[in-house]
Every structure is written in structure tokens, then in C-alpha cells.
Amino acid sequence: MKAAVVTVGDEILIGQIVDTNSAYIAKALDRIGIGVFEMLSISDDRHHILNTLAYLQNRVDVVIVTGGLGPTKDDITKTTFCEYFDDHLVRNDEVEAHVVALIEKVLKRPASQMNRDQALVPSKAVVLHNEVGTAPGMWMKKADTVYISLPGVPYEMKHILDNEVLPKLVAEFERPYIVHKTIMTYGQGESVVAERIEDWENNLPSFIKLAYLPSPGKVRLRLTARGTDEAALKSAVEAEAVKLQAIIGDIIVGMDEDETIEVILGRKLKQLGKTVSAAESCTGGRIGQMLTSVAGSSAYFKGSAVTYATESKIKVLGVEQQLIDIYSAVSAKVAESMALRAKKMFCSSYAVATTGNAGPAKGDADADVGTVFIAVATPNGVFSEKFDFGQPREKVIARASEKALELLYKEILKN
Numbered sequence: 001m002k003a004a005v006v007t008v009g010d011e012i013l014i015g016q017i018v019d020t021n022s023a024y025i026a027k028a029l030d031r032i033g034i035g036v037f038e039m040l041s042i043s044d045d046r047h048h049i050l051n052t053l054a055y056l057q058n059r060v061d062v063v064i065v066t067g068g069l070g071p072t073k074d075d076i077t078k079t080t081f082c083e084y085f086d087d088h089l090v091r092n093d094e095v096e097a098h099v100v101a102l103i104e105k106v107l108k109r110p111a112s113q114m115n116r117d118q119a120l121v122p123s124k125a126v127v128l129h130n131e132v133g134t135a136p137g138m139w140m141k142k143a144d145t146v147y148i149s150l151p152g153v154p155y156e157m158k159h160i161l162d163n164e165v166l167p168k169l170v171a172e173f174e175r176p177y178i179v180h181k182t183i184m185t186y187g188q189g190e191s192v193v194a195e196r197i198e199d200w201e202n203n204l205p206s207f208i209k210l211a212y213l214p215s216p217g218k219v220r221l222r223l224t225a226r227g228t229d230e231a232a233l234k235s236a237v238e239a240e241a242v243k244l245q246a247i248i249g250d251i252i253v254g255m256d257e258d259e260t261i262e263v264i265l266g267r268k269l270k271q272l273g274k275t276v277s278a279a280e281s282c283t284g285g286r287i288g289q290m291l292t293s294v295a296g297s298s299a300y301f302k303g304s305a306v307t308y309a310t311e312s313k314i315k316v317l318g319v320e321q322q323l324i325d326i327y328s329a330v331s332a333k334v335a336e337s338m339a340l341r342a343k344k345m346f347c348s349s350y351a352v353a354t355t356g357n358a359g360p361a362k363g364d365a366d367a368d369v370g371t372v373f374i375a376v377a378t379p380n381g382v383f384s385e386k387f388d389f390g391q392p393r394e395k396v397i398a399r400a401s402e403k404a405l406e407l408l409y410k411e412i413l414k415n
Contacts, residue, residue, distance in 0.1 A: 001175050002037040002060040003029050006052055008067035008077055009152055012041045021066045021157050028161055033175030034062065044068060049080045057145045062169065064161075067152030069135035071114045077149055078122065078138070085140055087122040092136070095119035095127060099134045128164040132156055137164060177230040181237045182213075183221040183244060184254040186261060186406040190214040193221070196248055205236060216395060217402030218261070253409060261405045262290045268412055269300035269349075276408065277346035278304040279317055279338040281329070282356035282372055286401040302346035307338070313355075317341040330355050330367035332384040335375035339384075343377040350412065351377040352404045356387075358396040372400045376411050 005022045012019050019041060026036045037060050042048045049068075056063045068077030082088055096119035103111040118134045121127055128137030128148075133156035138149040148165055150157045169175075185193060190212050194201075201210055207227050213220035223240060225233040245252060254264045269276060278287045288304035291297050305316055310329045313319040319337045327333040335355045343351035356372030370391055375384035387403060389396040 001034045001062070001173060003034050003062040003064065004038040004040065004056050004060045005036055006039075006056075006063060006065045007041045007152070008044060008049060008065060009041075010043050012067075013043055021152065021154055024154070024158060025064055025066070025161060028166060029062075029064075029169075030178055030180070032166055032170055033178050034169065034173075035178065044074050044076060046076055046080050046083070049077065050084055053080075053084050053147065058143055060145060061173070062146045062148065064148045064150065064165070066150045066157050069137075069149065069151045071118055071134070078120065081125075081138065081140065081147070081149060082122050085122060085124055085142060087124045089120040090123045092119045092121050092127055095121065095129075095136050098129070098131075102134060128160050130156055130160055131163070132159045139165075139168065176226050176228060177233055179225045179230065179233040179237050181223045181241055181255065183223070183241060183252055184218065184259060184261075184264070185221065185248060185251040186218045186253050186402070186409075187251050188219070190219050193219050193248065193251070197221075197244065200240075200243055200247055204240060207233075208236060208240060216398040217406065253406070260290075261402060261409060262294050265405055265409045265412070266291070266294045266297055266300060268409065270296075272412070274349035274412065275300050275302050275346075276350045276352065277302040277342045277348040278351065278404075279342035279353040280304060280306050281308055281313065281338070281354055282358045283354045283397055283401045283404070284308060286397055287352065287354065287404055290401060290405065302348040305342055305345065313338065317345070328366060330357055330371060330373060332373050332375070332386060335373035335384045336377075336382045339375040339377035340382050349379060350408060352408045353377075354400050354404055356389075356396070356400060358393045358400075359391055360393060370396055372396065372403075374400065374404045374407055376404075376407050378411055 005025050007019050007021055011017050022039050029036060040052060042052050068075045096116055099115055099118050100111040103115050121136060121138060124140060126139035128139055130136050133151055133153060135151040137160040140147045150160050204210060208223055208225045211222045213222060223237050225237050227233050280287055285306045291301045307313045307316050310324060314321055317338055318341050319334060323333055323337055335353050338353035339351045342353060353375045354372060357367045357369050359369035370389045372387045372389055373384050375382060389399045
């Protein structure tokens with residue numbers, strides 16, 4: 001089965017808001033064996049909507065449209081659906097009763113006529129109940145394609161999708177099984193990883209596909225299997241993951257798409273009863289932000305000192321002026337001193353430190369733009385490594401932060 005996702009709204013096209021609905025819908029459909037064939041974002045324009053609906057008819061089995069269901073004049077999805085399906089709007093008493101009750105309960109005021117008109121739906125539509133909002137969803141069919149219209153408000157869209165749309169799709173359509181497994185690797189680029197696993201990839205079963213998903217400092221390898229026997233698919237994917245572990249186990253840190261390095265690192269620290277702190281210069285607090293983005297990180301993250309200026313390294317951390325004078329602020333010696341002093345300051349088991357030149361100018365150090373020193377202090381000592389992350393600035397900061405946590409994780413695994 002194939003689906004298309006269409007978001008309606010000029011606010012998306014001008015960059016005023018970020019479309020998160022499409023990603024949520026795609027993941028949800030994938031879980032029930034429906035692959036997304038196409039994603040489109042279109043304007044609040046009658047002709048544009050009509051042309052898009054016609055373009056997708058019979059090209060896909062399901063079209064999910066979000067947006068344009070509000071009570072104002074610029075919300076034209078319902079009337080455009082009526083035109084496309086040669087239909088007309090009728091008042092749905094159940095929807096109106098829900099809208100009135102919701103307005104009176106939440107806003108503590110009588111429902112206006114504009115609010116009540118949210119109950120106007122195409123007469124041919126199957127109404128999808130919106131328990132958490134006033135705009136109902138709609139389910140309609142033309143030829144071989146089902147068209148589903150949902151509100152653009154993310155929490156309303158998610159509620160209707162999860163509680164109304166997905167169960168209905170499962171009940172009405174025969175679907176293949178889709179099994180995914182994502183292997184998280186850190187420390188080597190996409191081309192290097194591809195070379196190492198080339199023979200394994202060439203010998204994958206025909207029903208298993210491999211996708212490379214690179215980002216700064218890491219590459220996700222996603223295995224996808226499609227077929228009619230779910231148990232057999234899962235078994236085959238697991239077997240290939242075991243083979244992959246034997247080939248590149250040195251750079252694999254996890255087997256879950258949603259598990260970032262900070263999640264994996266945090267779980268390991270919890271298991272060992274260890275703690276960590278950070279001293280950041282060129283990363284500007286990003287490492288601390290990554291660590292604290294994980295729920296429960298207070299159990300192992302003791303704190304971070306963002307000592308961006310050379311003066312702060314001396315006054316806050318206590319790095320010796322003489323050390324900076326001899327080796328410069330961007331150096332292995334200073335990175336190691338920062339890590340050791342952060343470990344002592346926060347009384348943590350481990351500490352990680354970064355100092356470097358993210359650019360675009362060299363600043364008060366003589367290191368080339370992109371140069372970063374990362375140090376890790378452990379219960380047994382301290383070590384550092386030098387990296388050249390190139391440009392631009394955002395890439396340097398992101399890669400340095402990821403690499404710092406990767407080095408820390410690998411060091412923890414040794415102890």
C-alpha cells in the first residue's frame with residue numbers, strides 16, 4: 001500500500017512554522033505497513049488543493065491532508081473537498097454538540113456561530129471524532145483512493161490519527177508487514193562505513209534494504225524488510241544485525257533509531273552508578289544541553305562550566321595562566337587541564353572538556369578554524385585527542401559535541 005501526505009497552509013510555505021505533522025504521519029503509517037510515496041506542502045488556494053487531490057487520485061491508496069479545517073475564511077479545505085467530491089456541507093448534530101460543550105467547558109463562554117459552523121461537514125464524509133478540538137476529521141473515497149482530512153494543529157491531528165484513522169485503516173485494508181532495525185554508529189564517516197560493510201551489504205536478502213542516514217559524527221544504518229510473514233522478517237533482520245555487529249562492532253553504540261548517544265551514555269552511567277561533568281569552550285554549552293535533554297539525567301550529570309573566554313578558563317576552572325601562555329588556549333594540555341578541573345569541581349566520576357576554534361575567525365588562539373581538542377578525565381587519569389572538523393561553525397560545534405560524548409562513552413566501556 002502507498003500513501004501520500006499533504007500539508008495545507010501558507011504558514012508552512014513561508015517558513016513561519018515547521019511541518020512536524022508529515023513526519024509523525026509517515027512514522028505512524030509505516031508502523032501499520034503503509035509506505036509513504038510522496039509528501040507535499042501546498043498553499044491555502046482552492047485550485048492548488050483541487051489539482052493536488054486530482055494528481056494523487058489512483059496514484060496512491062491513501063491521501064492524508066492536514067490543515068485548513070479551522071473556523072475562519074482562509075480555512076477552505078472542507079469546501080474544496082465538497083467541490084472535488086461533488087458534495088455539499090451538512091450540519092452534523094453530534095459534532096455541534098461536542099463543539100458547544102468544549103467551548104463552554106474550556107473557554108467558559110457561549111459558542112459563537114463561527115464555532116458552531118465547525119459542525120458543517122461534507123454529506124458523503126465519514127466523520128472522524130476530534131475529542132480534543134473543534135474541527136472533526138473527514139474520511140472520503142473517490143475511485144480507488146481514500147482521502148482523509150485532519151486538522152493542522154499537531155495535538156489534534158495526532159489524536160484523530162491514532163484513535164480514529166489508524167484503526168480504520170487496519171480494519172479496512174490488507175497491508176504487508178514492514179520491519180525496521182536501526183544500527184547507530186559513531187566515529188566514522190558514511191563512505192568509510194560503506195567500504196567496511198560492502199560485502200555484507202551485497203549479500204543481503206532481496207527483501208531487506210539498507211539505508212545510510214549520516215549526520216555529524218554518526219551514521220545510522222537502517223535495515224528495512226517487507227513481506228507477509230512478520231516473524232520471518234524480524235528473524236531475518238535480527239540475523240543480519242548480528243552479522244553487522246561482527247564486522248563493525250567497534251563503532252556500533254546502539255540498535256534503536258530513537259536512541260541518541262546521550263541516551264545510550266546516560267543509561268550506561270546509570271547502570272554503573274557513575275557521574276559526569278563537562279567544561280566547554282568552543283561547544284558553548286551544547287554538551288550540557290545534550291546530556292540534560294534526557295529525562296532522569298540529574299542522576300548522573302553533575303554540571304557544566306562554559307568557559308568560553310580564555311579569562312574564564314583561568315578564573316572559573318583554575319587553568320594555569322602559564323599553561324595557556326606556553327601551549328595556547330586551544331591545545332591538548334589546556335583541554336586536559338579543563339577536564340581534570342571540571343571533574344574535581346563537580347566531584348564527578350568522569351569529565352569531558354572541549355577547546356577549539358569553531359570560526360569563522362581565529363580568535364585569541366592561533367589554531368586553524370575547525371581545530372578542536374577534546375579531553376576526557378577518568379578515575380584513572382586524563383587523555384585528549386585533536387580533531388579537524390572543517391567548516392562551517394555550526395558543523396564544528398555539532399561534531400565536537402557528538403565526538404566528545406562518543407569518546408566519553410568508549411572510555412566508560414573500558415572500565
